[in-house]
Amino acid sequence: MRADTLVALDSDGTVLDTMGPKQHRFLQPMLADALGMGPLREAYFACADFVNLRSAARGITRFNAILLALTLFNRHPDVRAAGFPPFDLTDLRAFVASGLPQSDAALGGWLRDHPSPFLETLRAWGRAVNAAILASGLRFDPFPGVPETLAALHARSAVAVVSQSPAAVLRQDWDAHGLLRFVDDLAGQERGVKAVQLRSAAEGFAPGRVLMVGDAYGDLQAAQALGCPFFPILPGREADSWRELAEEAYPAFLEGRYDPAPRLAAFTHALPPPDSPPWEAGAVTNRGPRD
Ligand SMILES: [Mg+2]
Structure with a gap:
């Protein structure tokens, strides 16, 4: 019998612990080197x-x-105390504002008409990062509690993956941990932006019978575009979030009584505006453990 509820899941940072490791092992140190931050x-x-x-x-x-x-x-x-000259971000700002896809190919095309040594450096960095991640063979683990909870979700509901990663990468990452067997529909970047993916995955389900689970505002916005409830996996509290999903939110969702409001408040609190870091508010910087 076909399930009458759907749980749609983001992948990176929601199911798989990819974001910290990618930032700390590849993206950040390689950019610091490429730009000579010393x-x-x-x-x-x-x-x-x-x-x-x-x-x-x-x-x-x-x-x-x-x-x-x-x-x-x-x-x-x-940076100011060291007298380090600020980076000129004019060219990067122009590329970002162009609205082009932020792929290597699109940047290459942009550079033909807008020569920029700074963007050339970033392009070389982006390629080196992709190659280094691939060559590392690094596998990204699911957060604690994820496999058991996915099994429980899949026993009662259809399960879809909606992600901006390429479908082939998603398949590989999920399969490495035996998670693909809990997935009925897997959408990668080839199926459009997340809101479009969610809409197509949710076809045939009433919006109130769809639950979107994610870790970022893009996930929340996709849920809002569809008009379905959202459950946040809170950054830094992923294991707790998955436990709450399994024990409280999902059972309530099945019974049509899940109230996302308190969790949305916690989500908003956990992710403040990106131009107001804690050190600028005079608070003590807390970077948390690095991996
Ligand atoms: Mg994510």
Whole structure:
């Protein structure tokens, strides 16, 4: 019998613990090297951690995130104290504002008409990062509690994956942990932006019978576009979030009495605006453990 409820799941940062490891092992140190940050790399790591992991910008595309992180870096107290010349972000801002896809191919096309040594450096960095992640053979683990909970969801509901990763990468990552058997429909970036993916996955289900689970504002916005309830996996509290999903939210959703409001409040609190890092509010910077 076909299930009459659907649980749609984001992948990176929701099911799989990919975001911190990718930032800390590849994206951040390789950019600090590419841009010659020297002893100020720690300041950049703080900026990039905040933007990518602990702000409302969590989950945005790579060049958008770099623009935000370097904007914070340019005005970081350690950078100013060191007299480090700020990066000229004009070319990066123009590329991001173009609205082109932030792929290597699109950047290459843009560079033909808009020569920029700075963007050339970022393009080389992006390629080196992709190659390094691939060559590392690094496998991203699911958060604690995920396999058991996916099995429980799949016993009662249809399960869909909606993600901006390529479908082939998703298949590989989910299969590595035996998670594909809990998935009825897997949508990657080839099926459009997340809201479009969710709409197509949810075809045939009443919006109130669809639950979107995600870790970033893009996931929430996709849920809002469909008019379905959202359950957030809170950054830094992933295991607790999955337990609450399994024990409280999902059973309530099945009975039509899930109230997302309190969890949305916690989600908003956990992800403040990306231009207001804690150190600028005079608070003590808490970077958390690095992996
Ligand atoms: Mg995500």
